[in-house]
Amino acid sequence: MLTGENDISYGDAFICxxxxxxxxxxxxxxxxxxxxFDAVLEEMTGEETLYMFARIRGIPKKDVPEKVCAVIHTTGIGVYAKRQIKGYR
Structure with missing residues (x-):
């Protein structure tokens, strides 16, 4: 609810x-x-992690796929993006 991932069914919340x-x-x-502790969740893929951080950052859900694609392309991690992070070693 706080990050916009889930719809608000009742009430409201305030941030600052x-x-x-x-x-x-x-x-x-x-x-x-x-x-x-760890800044990333090893069970998630690189792509999933980028999605998570994009949503936390407040990027609208509809814009996330395009932004994630751009980051994957810019950083050159395309061949690794769908692998679990723990497999990046």
């Missing part, structure tokens, strides 16, 4: 005073990802 229901894009500019 911004409603995720009515000002979702503004609210998401104040959302980050700060893991305590």
């Amino acid at each position: 005073g911004n409603s995720v229901k009515t000002d979702w894009r503004i609210a998401c500019t104040n959302v980050g990802y700060c893991p305590q």
